[in-house]
Amino acid sequence: MPANGSVLRTLNALDRIRIARGQRIRDALSYTRQRPYLVNGLTLPAELQQREELLNYRAWLEPCFIGQDTAKLQAMKEKLLAYREQRLHGVEAKSAVRAAGKEGLVSWTWLMHLVRPSSLLRSFRLLHIVEPEPEPESRVMLSNKKDRFGLPMVNLRWQLSAKTVDSVMRTITILGSELTKTGLGKLIVKPEELTGLEKPMWTWHHMGTTRMHVDPGQGVVDTQCKVHGTDNLFIAGSSVFPTAGNDTPTLTVVALAHRLADHLLQVVGG
Template sequence: MLEFGDTIPSGSTLHADIAVFGAGAAGIAFAREFLDSNQKLLLVESGDRVPDSTIQSLYDGKTIGSPYPLSGSRSRQFGGSTNCWAGLVARLDPIDFEKRNYIPHSGWPIHYDELVPFYERAESLLQANDGSLDAFSDAPFSPITFSEKLRTKIYQWRPKRFLDFLSDFERSRQIRLVLRSNVVALHLNGDKWSIDSVTVKTLDGNTFRAVANRYVLALGALENARLLLSSATEDWPGVGNEYDIVGRFFMEHPHLDNQLQLMSFDGRFQGYSGSSDFYPAIALSEETLRTERLCNSAFFLPVSGSAPSDPWAKRVQTIATSFGLSSGAECFPVGIPIEQIPNPESRVSLDSERDILGMPMVTLNWQLTPEDLTSLQRTVEILVQEFGAFHVGRFQNSLKQRSLKNPLGGNHHMGTTRMATRPQEGVVDRDCKVFGTDNLYVLGSSVFPTSGAANPTLTILALAMRLADHLRKNA
């Protein structure tokens, strides 16, 4: 059933078993799991079916750290940011879930293996496979075999627009989808353990309440934190924020382009620019990441190789030819997304300025640490060493101290309501339930304690399906 907030009488109350706020990848994937359920679900979304600049402006805010496109990196409409994503999907690596002593605040409270069945379901939803080399054995590229320190990791292009799922909800009798409706306040009972109700406002001035047994926030990593933080009062730090962690640990995948160029001595990296289906990346093996104490990363070759053109590249090619190492060198620009080290000072906080609904706007202070660059530099050094030692190629390396000064992000917002085993270290538990509450859950990449180097959507979907299973079993 599809409705619009401005047609719901002001002051009314909508009842459901589960109320979900946010109809992006997480909220939609979660809600779809209840299409055949006997539980009544309310799905509330700020946006409409098409972009609306006024609604989109509710994302406006301030940045005080590295520059960041707060509004441009998101889409506030049904389908959420799947409306503007490139569609690259990959699983996180098993190591990404591990507690790594060399990465502060690392470690998920769940193991990779626990997520595998949900990754499989998420992949099925996107018509993707498991991304293994076996699944791409016929694809026209050669996996790396020359060095045990390196591997090929396959990403898949699956730019699914979740707007396509709208008809599922229009037809559903169990799910009530309400568009053009903004969650603005969480109301707790007296002892602050449970959410009693949620206030929803429309831009037309309608205000109504949602009352449910359980509540799921799937608003995105910036908005999830914004809503939780805005529940604070003068003498109380807000929902899930007893230890001042909500909004902290904001992470991105810092991207570096034009900082590295590969000269391959032979044709082995032909095909690494990918196709409309897959996109192989060069990565360090998990064992190397462990022994070298490095963050995860991926090295993409976004365009096909070309003959060396600048004078210095030609000279390097001449050396390779002189040593009998190359007869047909190709140069590739390299694109690098890296795992950001969780940093409590990288954070979302509330601004004194409010939006047109009266909600405090967000201030984002995206901060990297010197260790992020150190890890990347050593990673590049390993690539240089392995490609050199096995006579595979050379790199032109333009990384410098300033390289991560004003990084580009991948429009991947993560970490602001991180998952942990105890409230001193995070905001939600292993079941995505907010610490200190008994009926509030959070979905999306805001719960990621670490980011790996994989695009987050597949993991967002897997976690959404996992929570749906959990809530169905514990109805």
């Protein structure tokens, strides 16, 4: 998503921006110990999503640099991020870059991005976080292959429905149109990016293998996380989620565990 310098400074300086319809584009704001660190995110207004019948979606804006996907630079990123977490900076960080040898110049670019992001940005790429439509053909099964302990290995069958792909494409089209209208930039979609939807790279938490549903034919547990057809077997975790959504599941898992604990106390206490 190419954009001019003033737009990039705006995206990195503000904790919220607006799209053409006047709706707020949600941003996620996190902090390091040294300074606030802004992660800009894009999504659609709830009413627009409902009207278009689109699945949940959001995208993180990742700054683009020349050579950023090389293996050596990726390794250097991890080192520099570790230094940042340990509150090491200045001379120590520069020494770490010098130790990288000929990759030092590119790595120094990354370090400068951490310190002064708007001065080096030329474009962003969108990291899509997509809610896949629940798909019965997506399953976790036992394989005929055995592990070193003689137990069946796991075989994952991951399927994306046509609705999931269509929903993502429609959402991207809307975002691109809004970015163009507001003058924030131009969204360029490459064909190879679309094929990547079938190969998730991150935020691929395990969910839905014992999904919740009132009908035993449609799910494994009921609304109280009790396995259908049993009296004393309960499951708590993201496996009971009816849908994966498009956000990290930990807070929901914790809330669900507390809810189940309260329910079990009532059951045991009579």
